[in-house]
């Protein structure tokens with residue numbers, strides 16, 4: 076099969092489209108014929124050799140955690156899924172013609188493979204951090220960096236739960252945030268005052284890692300009501316860094332439910348063929364993805 080991999084850490088040019096042995100579904104796993112793989116910032120962070128704790132990487136390594144496709148092997152002990160089912164989920168080396176998934180759910184009706192591949196990690200992350208920050212219905216959540224993949228999911232989960240959101244994004248994404256039910260303002264010079272004018276906030280999420288934790292704590296008034304997924308310096312400010320993924324099967328089921336009810340939609344910013352994975356990484360790393368980028372297999 077064809078698979079994207081890298082033999083040394085480095086820039087996008089270390090990515091190679093290679094012929095590789097097909098993986099097989101061990102106990103508790105399934106294998107899919109991949110139709111599309113989601114591109115997450117963690118993919119290029121791992122490729123660069125960034126120390127991420129939760130993702131120790133052995134070389135040579137495949138790329139990608141998220142995928143959607145057609146089940147073609149079911150491992151021992153797995154129930155509730157059959158060969159031929161269309162699923163989306165999380166696994167490893169998903170930029171490939173076949174990949175093994177460790178967590179999955181049936182794709183909701185009407186979703187394309189390309190769209191479905193964009194959901195798994197961002198929805199798991201969004202559900203986790205909304206829970207960890209402890210924001211309640213009726214309260215206001217400030218989201219710094221609200222227009223990317225995780226932000227898009229956070230805004231819609233919050234709207235579904237009756238949580239008011241103030242989001243920051245670039246000028247081009249103000250209407251996008253409003254379309255997801257948030258009050259919107261731009262980041263950059265003067266942003267704290269612009270947020271204050273939109274009203275008091277009860278909790279805040281830092282999704283961009285843009286060095287704003289001191290200001291987020293000031294705006295909320297309590298570091299325990301601030302969570303970052305992108306700033307490893309968070310503990311210096313008494314802020315929780317949330318980095319450990321968990322309960323992915325529950326998150327996928329929750330995602331499927333929200334999508335089926337028309338409460339969650341993450342747009343695909345751009346699709347790339349397997350041979351252009353390096354371009355997808357360059358574009359993702361530029362830091363202005365609206366929704367998700369995907370690799371089409």
Ligand SMILES: NC(=O)c1ccc[n+]([C@@H]2O[C@H](COP(=O)([O-])OP(=O)(O)OC[C@H]3O[C@@H](n4cnc5c(N)ncnc54)[C@H](OP(=O)(O)O)[C@@H]3O)[C@@H](O)[C@H]2O)c1
Nearest residue numbers: 116220222223224225244245248262283285304317318363
């Ligand atoms: N710890 C975890 O569990 C975990 C899980 C998932 C992701 N992450 C990390 O969280 C970050 C976000 O992930 P993602 O998938 O949502 O990324 P993404 O889709 O690439 O989105 C990045 C967003 O950041 C915004 N942005 C860029 N510069 C900004 C600034 N100075 N202030 C505020 N926003 C800014 C961009 O908005 P505009 O285009 O509007 O400028 C863009 O929408 C990444 O660093 C990723 O590695 C961590």
